[in-house]
Amino acid sequence: xxxxxxWIKIIEKISEDLPRAQIITxxxxxTILENxxxxxxxxxxxxxxxxxHQTHYAKKTLEAAxxxxxxxxxxxxxxxxxxxxxxxxxxxxxxxxxSKETRxxxxxxxxxxxxxxxxxxxxxxxxxxNFITSPENRLAHAxxxxxxxxxxxxxxxxxIYGGVGLGKxxxxxxxxxxxxxxxxxxxxxxxxxxxxxxEVIQGIRSKNMDFIRKKFRRVDALIIDDIQFVAxxxxxxxxxxxxxxxxxxxxxQLIITSDRPPQELSLLSDRLTSRFESGMLIDxxxxxxxxxxxxxxxxxxxxxxxxxQDVLEFIAFNINHSVRALEGVLKQxxxxxxxxxxxxxxxxxxxxxxxTQKKEVKMVGFLPNDDxxxxxxxxxxxxxSVADYFTVPKSxxxxxxxxxxxxxxxxxxxxxxxxxxxxxxxxxGRALGNRNHTTVMHSIGKMKEQIKNxxxxxxxxxxxxxxxxxx
Ligand code: ADP
Ligand code: MG
Numbered sequence: 001x002x003x004x005x006x007w008i009k010i011i012e013k014i015s016e017d018l019p020r021a022q023i024i025t026x027x028x029x030x031t032i033l034e035n036x037x038x039x040x041x042x043x044x045x046x047x048x049x050x051x052x053h054q055t056h057y058a059k060k061t062l063e064a065a066x067x068x069x070x071x072x073x074x075x076x077x078x079x080x081x082x083x084x085x086x087x088x089x090x091x092x093x094x095x096x097x098x099s100k101e102t103r104x105x106x107x108x109x110x111x112x113x114x115x116x117x118x119x120x121x122x123x124x125x126x127x128x129x130n131f132i133t134s135p136e137n138r139l140a141h142a143x144x145x146x147x148x149x150x151x152x153x154x155x156x157x158x159x160i161y162g163g164v165g166l167g168k169x170x171x172x173x174x175x176x177x178x179x180x181x182x183x184x185x186x187x188x189x190x191x192x193x194x195x196x197x198x199e200v201i202q203g204i205r206s207k208n209m210d211f212i213r214k215k216f217r218r219v220d221a222l223i224i225d226d227i228q229f230v231a232x233x234x235x236x237x238x239x240x241x242x243x244x245x246x247x248x249x250x251x252x253q254l255i256i257t258s259d260r261p262p263q264e265l266s267l268l269s270d271r272l273t274s275r276f277e278s279g280m281l282i283d284x285x286x287x288x289x290x291x292x293x294x295x296x297x298x299x300x301x302x303x304x305x306x307x308x309q310d311v312l313e314f315i316a317f318n319i320n321h322s323v324r325a326l327e328g329v330l331k332q333x334x335x336x337x338x339x340x341x342x343x344x345x346x347x348x349x350x351x352x353x354x355x356t357q358k359k360e361v362k363m364v365g366f367l368p369n370d371d372x373x374x375x376x377x378x379x380x381x382x383x384x385s386v387a388d389y390f391t392v393p394k395s396x397x398x399x400x401x402x403x404x405x406x407x408x409x410x411x412x413x414x415x416x417x418x419x420x421x422x423x424x425x426x427x428x429g430r431a432l433g434n435r436n437h438t439t440v441m442h443s444i445g446k447m448k449e450q451i452k453n454x455x456x457x458x459x460x461x462x463x464x465x466x467x468x469x470x471x
Pocket of ligand 1: 126130131132133137162163164165166167168169170171287295323324327
């Protein structure tokens with residue numbers, strides 16, 4: 001077996017229990033440079049791969065290699081910057097590890113009919129499936145699903161409102177795509193209000209308003225995005241009003257988005273707002289922390305990059321006003337990553353946020369351990385001390401028991417690890433019997449509430465911090 005085939009086999013083996021994104025990120029442009037006397041010399045394309053491979057993949061690589069060729073007894077790493085895309089030594093990972101799930105819609109995002117009606121859905125990557133739901137947007141998502149299935153029937157008009165970057169355009173375009181997918185003969189038109197206004201102006205100028213009218217009144221579903229922009233544009237509003245009525249009377253689906261509820265669209269005529277209010281009004285708000293984190297993880301998977309959980313948590317924690325901003329920060333982090341060949345860290349992202357975000361960047365709980373002063377208290381010591389203090393066995397604190405005698409010390413540990421040791425949620429979770437970071441976050445939140453009302457608990461916590469030396 002040649003070195004290239006051997007390397008493919010090894011990566012295949014390793015990939016059995018790792019996410020594909022990790023393989024694509026960290027095994028890109030790697031190769032076996034030499035295989036002699038039982039030692040594999042593995043070539044890495046960039047210096048920063050070295051530490052990562054040594055700590056994360058060396059053991060797995062050796063195991064996999066031994067499994068395939070028992071004569072192999074060691075793995076050695078060498079950085080060789082001549083290993084780049086297209087180099088004859090490296091393998092095309094994307095080809096060997098094709099993505100199993102394709103999220104993209106099939107390439108039928110445009111249908112055209114004789115009379116010039118074009119149903120064009122702008123962004124095929126917006127789907128109802130890849131919209132992540134949370135209590136803040138679940139209702140809007142469900143209504144869109146229903147409308148996509150039964151247009152013109154249950155929720156008409158559907159009016160979705162909320163601040164910028166919260167997923168309105170994503171939802172309504174996805175709904176349009178879905179409607180076309182369910183029935184390709186349907187004429188679905190998505191238009192921004194700006195585009196609609198432009199068409200009306202053009203129609204007036206070319207004295208061809210009839211054409212515009214016909215065009216919009218022949219559709220099966222009309223989606224109009226950001227209706228607030230029609231305010232004060234009298235003629236466009238008038239046209240829209242008539243189009244709306246015409247379609248509505250024929251039972252055609254109307255979907256409207258806006259940055260605020262109808263009653264606050266004060267510059268819009270009352271007759272139009274009352275039409276909107278007669279339908280289904282749903283707001284979208286900023287998703288909670290867990291959802292923001294899930295969105296980031298999803299986007300990483302789509303982009304096929306692997307970013308440290310701590311970093312994602314840090315971004316999700318700090319960006320809480322817009323999903324678009326959340327994505328923006330992630331994209332920026334990925335771009336820097338690709339430009340500078342350094343994996344984003346909490347520190348590097350914090351630096352980036354400080355220059356780009358107006359709001360204060362909160363670091364608490366995210367400083368990596370190596371930022372602590374020498375001789376800092378370790379998690380190990382903290383766990384021991386808390387277990388001792390409450391006179392409970394350490395194994396129970398680390399375990400799964402839900403008895404309050406054990407959950408309380410556990411929560412105290414999480415709380416102190418976060419607020420005093422400044423450990424990230426996922427690190428705390430790992431150190432405490434492999435708990436999920438969301439569980440940790442929940443417990444810390446609960447602890448903070450309890451301390452406010454329970455003076456004895458506050459005294460206990462203070463006593464522990466004194467004893468451990470972290471007050
Ligand atoms: P709006 O129209 O409300 O200003 P967008 O629909 O343009 O917001 O959303 C901004 C970005 O955030 C888009 O790239 C969109 O895909 C993404 N996004 C927003 N909400 C979600 C969500 N719940 N799940 C996945 N992606 C989302
Ligand atoms: Mg939008």
